[in-house]
Amino acid sequence: MHDVIVIGGGVVGAAVAYQLSHYRVRTALLEKEQELSFGVSKANSGIIHPGTQNPANSLKGRLCVEGNLLVREMSEELDLDFQEVGELIVAFDDGEVARLWQMKQEAEVLGVPGLEVVSRDWLRDNEPNLNRDAVAALHAPSAGIISPYRFVYALADSAALNGVEVHTSTRVQSIDRMLDSRAGDGSTFTLHTSGGEFRSRYVVNCGGLYADDISAMVGVRSIHIRPRKGEEYILDKKRRYITRHLLFPVPTPDSKGILVTRTSDGNPMIGPTAYAVSDKEDLSTTDEGLRQVLRVAQRLVPAIDAADIIAYFAGLRPAAGEDFVIRCEDKAPGFVNVAGIQSPGLTAAPAIGRYVTGLLSQSGLSLSPKRRTRKRVPRTVHLFSMPTAEASELVAKDPEYGDIVCRCETVSLREVKDAIEAGATTLDGVKYRTRAGAGRCHGSFCTCRIMRVLAEETGQPVTAISKRGKGSELAVEERCDG
Numbered sequence: 001m002h003d004v005i006v007i008g009g010g011v012v013g014a015a016v017a018y019q020l021s022h023y024r025v026r027t028a029l030l031e032k033e034q035e036l037s038f039g040v041s042k043a044n045s046g047i048i049h050p051g052t053q054n055p056a057n058s059l060k061g062r063l064c065v066e067g068n069l070l071v072r073e074m075s076e077e078l079d080l081d082f083q084e085v086g087e088l089i090v091a092f093d094d095g096e097v098a099r100l101w102q103m104k105q106e107a108e109v110l111g112v113p114g115l116e117v118v119s120r121d122w123l124r125d126n127e128p129n130l131n132r133d134a135v136a137a138l139h140a141p142s143a144g145i146i147s148p149y150r151f152v153y154a155l156a157d158s159a160a161l162n163g164v165e166v167h168t169s170t171r172v173q174s175i176d177r178m179l180d181s182r183a184g185d186g187s188t189f190t191l192h193t194s195g196g197e198f199r200s201r202y203v204v205n206c207g208g209l210y211a212d213d214i215s216a217m218v219g220v221r222s223i224h225i226r227p228r229k230g231e232e233y234i235l236d237k238k239r240r241y242i243t244r245h246l247l248f249p250v251p252t253p254d255s256k257g258i259l260v261t262r263t264s265d266g267n268p269m270i271g272p273t274a275y276a277v278s279d280k281e282d283l284s285t286t287d288e289g290l291r292q293v294l295r296v297a298q299r300l301v302p303a304i305d306a307a308d309i310i311a312y313f314a315g316l317r318p319a320a321g322e323d324f325v326i327r328c329e330d331k332a333p334g335f336v337n338v339a340g341i342q343s344p345g346l347t348a349a350p351a352i353g354r355y356v357t358g359l360l361s362q363s364g365l366s367l368s369p370k371r372r373t374r375k376r377v378p379r380t381v382h383l384f385s386m387p388t389a390e391a392s393e394l395v396a397k398d399p400e401y402g403d404i405v406c407r408c409e410t411v412s413l414r415e416v417k418d419a420i421e422a423g424a425t426t427l428d429g430v431k432y433r434t435r436a437g438a439g440r441c442h443g444s445f446c447t448c449r450i451m452r453v454l455a456e457e458t459g460q461p462v463t464a465i466s467k468r469g470k471g472s473e474l475a476v477e478e479r480c481d482g
Contacts, residue, residue, distance in 0.1 A: 001199050002026045002165075003365065005191060007172055007214055008206035009033070010041035011148060012341050014155035015353035016204055021162035023357075024368040028198060029156065029164055030191070032171035034469035035429045037152040040208040041346070042432070043283075043315020044148035045232065045272070046263055048082065049344040050140040052089065053251050056109040060324045063348035063355060065110050068142055070350035078154040079379050080146060081264045087143035087246040088118075088127060090300060091136045096250040100138040107140070114141045129242055129301050143246055145264045148346055149432035154377055155349075157422070161374045169469075170195035175203070175217040177332055187334055189218075202360055204336045209280045209318045211339035218332040223325060223339050227280050227316040230272025231289035234311040235304070236440055240266040247300045256343065258296035260304070265384070265409075265435055270297040270304065277316070285312040310440045317342035324348070326355060328363050336360065381418065384410040384435065405453070406446040408439020416450060420457045427451070428468040451475065 004020055006013045009031025017029040033039060048071050054061030075082045091097045097117070104115050116139045123130055123137055160166050171194040179187050191198040207214040212223045235242075240262065249257040262268045271293045290312070297304050320340030329335045336359055338352065345352075361367050383391050383401065395402040400414035411434045419433035427443070430436055430450055437443035437450065451474065455462045466472040 001188075001201075002028050003200065004028075004202045004204060004360065005030060005189070005198055005200040006204045006206060007191075008039070008208055008211075009036040009152070009156065009166070009168065010039050010206065010208055011037070011044070011152050011155070011346055011349045012208075012338055012352055013204075013206035014152045014159065015349040016206060016338070016356050017159040017164045017166075018155040018350075019353035019357045021159040021164045022370060022373055024370055025365065027159075027164045028200070029159065029166045030170045030172060030193065030195075030198070031166075031168045032194075034169050034426055034466075035423065036156050036166070036168065037149045037432060038428070038468055040316065040318060041148050041152055042428075043230070043232070043313060044346050045259070045261060045269060046145050046148045046346070047246060047261060047344075048144035048146055049347045050087065050107070050142040051110050051112040051344075052087070052103055052107040052115070052138060052140050053248075053256055054110070054344070056106045058323050059326065060344065060348060061110050063324070063351040064344040065112060066351035066354075067344070067348040068144075070354075071144070071146065071347070074350060078158055078377055080154055081150060081385075082144050082146045083264055084142065084144040085245060085262075086139060086141040087248060088123070088130075088137040088139055089248045089250060090123075090130065090134045091250055092131075092133055093135065097136045099250050100136060104138055112140060112142065115139070127244055127247075129303050130247070131300060131302055139245075145246070145262065146346075147264045150380070151346070151349075153422070153433065157377050158374070161377065162370070167195055172207075172214060172217070175214070177218055177335075189334065202334045202336070202363070202365055204338060204356055204360075206338045206341075208341070209316055211318060211337065212320070215329075215337055215339065218329070218335050220329045220331050220335070220337065223320055223337060225280075225318045225320050225339065227277050227282070228274055228319045228342065229277045229282065229314055229316055230274055231285045231293065231312070231314045232269055232271030233290065233293055233309045234263070234313075235268040235270065235308040236310050237266045239268050239308050242268055242301060242303060249296065249300065258293050260297050260300050265438075267310075268304075268308075270294070272315070276319075280316065283314045283316070285314050289314075311438075311442065324352070326352065326359070328359050334363065336363075380433075381415060382434070383412055383415065405449050406434075406436035406439065406443075408441055408445070409435040411436040411446075413453065416453050417457060420454060425454070425458060426466050426468050426472075427454070427474075430454070447474070
């Protein structure tokens with residue numbers, strides 16, 4: 001019997017589990033995929049937003065600003081790769097400049113620090129590759145970037161170190177709610193999953209694209225997820241200095257627009273598109289999406305070239321209206337919905353974790369702080385971000401750091417093995433933890449080697465090694481008869 005079960009192993013579910021791990025509550029985190037971060041979070045752009053593009057009276061605006069601060073506070077404890085780079089929302093005419101001043105005023109109500117509308121001359125000095133037709137921009141210095149995958153792993157690893165059970169390949173199939181006079185809130189939940197039954201006094205639904213389906217399992221059908229697809233394109237790391245800031249156009253009512261940003265690992269990135277789809281599994285990219293993204297990105301930075309693109313991908317945002325849906329459900333006491341967490345969900349995640357913990361407390365969950373928690377997670381080694389002298393010292397201590405498995409991203413055998421020890425069981429799991437296979441050659445050089453290492457370290461045959469779980473295996477066994 002658990003006190004709380006959190007459904008969904010993306011950044012929001014991991015953040016809720018992380019917050020609950022500081023209290024004396026029996027908590028479990030359930031994820032349907034083979035590894036954490038394989039749902040909505042895997043396609044996140046990794047931007048830590050300052051809070052410039054949310055209504056001042058919105059829940060998402062308030063939690064975005066709070067989350068921006070919390071990410072900084074948690075960076076050392078969780079060994080996060082957060083980098084403050086600042087953002088520019090770029091205007092090309094007087095009407096857009098007027099909108100910048102309005103956005104500045106709204107963001108200052110939320111408490112976004114350091115905002116400034118900067119001139120054409122400032123832009124030429126500080127963002128030299130920006131289109132010379134730009135006349136002004138709203139500068140928000142508190143914007144940053146982070147690896148969305150490693151953020152999820154850091155939150156979940158810390159939660160696990162402090163007693164949270166983490167169950168992957170555990171799809172929730174149905175939920176029963178039963179009245180129980182012995183339970184503090186008068187009911188308990190039984191979750192029937194592909195990994196067995198779980199019982200709990202409280203359930204937190206962080207199911208992403210499927211949050212509405214999970215909510216319906218307890219009779220709450222007021223949430224409707226309408227997936228919004230975004231196609232994005234990653235550029236070669238050799239173009240990492242093409243911009244100094246994250247570049248945004250003036251937003252529309254439906255989207256923050258097509259951006260020129262970069263990942264925390266140095267690759268520039270352009271996109272996303274934004275359009276509604278009906279299929280929650282549709283991660284296809286399109287020629288039209290590419291043309292649209294290039295057209296808008298080149299308006300911001302004319303030097304961007306299609307030849308610089310090394311990878312295409314698409315993600316689905318779990319839209320459920322204009323604002324986040326975070327509430328205790330009166331129709332199912334003890335059930336908390338955390339739905340519609342689209343942008344700026346990554347930024348807001350730590351604040352959402354705190355907010356949900358507060359809702360659980362208000363609903364009757366006793367939150368007694370633990371006397372001690374393990375504050376630091378083990379430091380993750382990444383040769384690609386390390387000074388040469390420091391890397392040389394590591395190689396001298398352990399020669400496996402000198403055995404480079406992925407040449408594009410300078411990932412060693414030791415790092416691959418550490419990722420597997422930390423929980424990676426698939427090629428994507430290794431890639432998200434180490435970047436092996438994420439470079440220009442798309443794993444042409446390293447995939448077979450990583451598959452062999454995964455097989456050796458996990459005791460599985462190579463034919464069982466998959467890209468991202470069952471059904472995505474890369475090797476087959478051929479048999480010759482006669």
